[in-house]
Amino acid sequence: MLAQFIINGLIMGVNYSLLAIGFAIVYNTTKIFHIAAAGLYVFAAYMFWLFSVPIGLHSIIAGLVSVILTMSLSLLCEIGVYRPLKHLKATNNVAMIASIGLLAIIINSIAMLFGNNAKVIQTVSSESLTIGEILITSPQLIQVSVGVIIILLILILLKRSGWGLRLRALSDDEILFKVLGYNPDATRTVIFLMSGAIIAISSDLTAYDLGLDPQMGMNFLVSAIVAMIIGGIGKTWTCLIGGLTLGVLQALVSGYFSASWQNAVSFILLLLFLFLKPSGIAGIKTRTV
């Protein structure tokens, strides 16, 4: 049983890691507490459902459409709200409150259009793979393989390409960034497009397995934020460590204890990290001002 729980936990952990990365690349670079990410998450799932179930496209195409639409909405959040606020010299707190506003608009528009009931994408009972005592369903297999590939791609992209460097430069010192002749707005555009895509992939993978409802976003986002913090704020790869740790922990708690207490356990873990080791598992020193 232990092996099964750990595998389930790791698979969930990959999902958390993805969403955590989607949140973290915005948070680390712009310092915006991007709560609207939960709205994007829900939006992506509903677009996936819309194009695969009622419209009947193939899952992969529906997924792609969902990713593209979510990227657009993510960019719309930036261009419509965050960027003008930044040009008005608004503080991060103001951006966060506006983000709460965006979240309310997105989630409730979806609830108004599609109803508050839960929906499923995959109706037939799925095939599964058995290795020894461990059972992995095919949606889980898709989740973990696509998730890992995407995470690796993002990490390699950030490490190798000039964009990764620009992102890091922007998060370190925006004024210097400007002085060096880069355009922060253009970089932010890329950040929000990337973040939208990552959030959508994470959302589609989960929705394919577990279904969707308008209130799912906040729960997942909150777990992803916990993953980001316990991994270590400030970097991207730490989200993976945090996500996997959190996923396994939750799986163990719900396996051996009760699923309803798993949230309490993850937040107690978060508190312990905040108080004892705010730099996270990776232990990167962050500059606190």
Place this chain on the structure above:
Amino acid sequence: MLYIAHILIILNIYIILVQAANLTIGMSNLLTLCQAAFYGIGAYLGTLFLNQFNISFLAIAAIVMTATGVTSLIISFASIRLKGDFFIFATLAFQMIVFTILNNWTTVTGGPNGISGIPSIKIFGLIQLKGIYPHLIFSYVVAAATILLMRNIIRSPFGRTMRAIRTDEIAVVATGRNASMYKTWAFFISAALSGVAGILYASYIPYIDPSNFTLDESIFILSALFIGGIGNIKGPLLGAVFVVVIPELLRFVGLPTDIAADLRQIIYGLSLIIVMFCRPQGIAGVLQPSNR
């Protein structure tokens, strides 16, 4: 008329909650996401005492305020030194833990089913509030007392130092004042008042379940505060009116209930964004939300 009285009672409860939120968020620059946790602890603890003991409101309020206040101290000691977002994360974690406990500790809280048939509060010795109008009058009294208390605090030398800490903490510390202590006090009072709002709610409705005290509720109170305005008395007052009364007007447009509920949330969302663009200090506020 019963309907209007109901709205007014809810409004009074939110006035207390939003004023309490202003003390931490507006006056002390501590962005918290756990207002609803204290509100919930107040409601459940109040219910426990209303159910078990034949004591008056003042006694219960004293117990609840002490309990929520002391709980806030635990968070304060551990996390007030945490900078900026880390404090928000800690309050978020506390909110989620409290909700999970309310939802799962079935023997005490009734779990997701909640607790129903809560006896009304008793005042002046043991006269029980019967019906909606006594509750209305009583909620007015408590809300007014809260406003007077806030006015007193904001205008006092303590409030002056709080305002100073809010803008320039280091300068104030260099005058020999312990900034953390001021914040701890603000958080304490805010938690205690939210607890009292919880008792009022439990006694009036008289049914509580964990869904009233979620993270969304905390965010809702926060939104009310930021729409109304931070840093003074008028702002939170206006914010509470805005979020409680305006949505009720939607009823008269004749929309189906569930669509109206969604539309209400969309209107909050839009208002928040518009207010942040046009008047980041809120419609009636005086202070800019300062940077973390």
Place this chain on the structure above:
Amino acid sequence: MLLQLKDIHTSFTNSRNETFDLLRGVSLDIEEGSITALMGGNGSGKTTLFNIISGFHKNYSGSVIFDGHNLKRLPPHAIASLGIGRLFQGGQLIPGLTLLENLQLGAPDTNDNRPLSSLLKPHQTREADLQKKNKAIESLIQLFGEGNKYLDKLYDDGSSFSYGAQRLLSLARLMIGDHKLLLLDEPTSGVNQQFFDTIKSIITQIASTGKTIFFIEHNTKFIRDIADSCAILSDGIITEHCPTDNIAWDVAKPLSYNTLIKQLFHEQS
């Protein structure tokens, strides 16, 4: 000896994990009632040294003894309460508070640390606050004379005053407190000639009340006029600490290039 710094070391680590030793064994004694200038190039660690004394920078080795207390384990507010006042670089009035409120903040903490005191003991609280107000007005009169213009502006917002005026009034705020030692970080930086002279006279006045003054300054004229002694911080240590008169001002001391440039700049303006 009012303040003793013994063998203070501190270093910084940047984001690439490279370590810089900023202070490498600073030792300095400040005598009670003296006016000491701290000189040194930009980035030589003068402000960091002040932050170590005030308790805002805790990551150091060595000891800071003030009036018999070791400050190492004390939080900044407790250090301030022992009688160390501080003027920050660019340190100004707090916006959002009136001039009077700003000055009242300078008074030692007596009545504003309990939220309910004005509710429970309204009379006492009001009396104590009135005392602070009187003390503020008194010090304004003492510094700027009877009927000076600031008395009419007691209820103006702190941010409505000019930069130079805010500097002056910040010094006035320090005068209200019961400080034994004042740490002034570049009191004259960025102010024009008129304020420059006023600031000089204020500091002299404050010193005449027996307070010890330790200040960072680049302007050599200012230092020559008011300081008893000078300490030079260079390469992380105090290279020289001697009476002001002993310094041959014409032959430039081995200050860093930065400082020389800055001096020339100040002398001309």
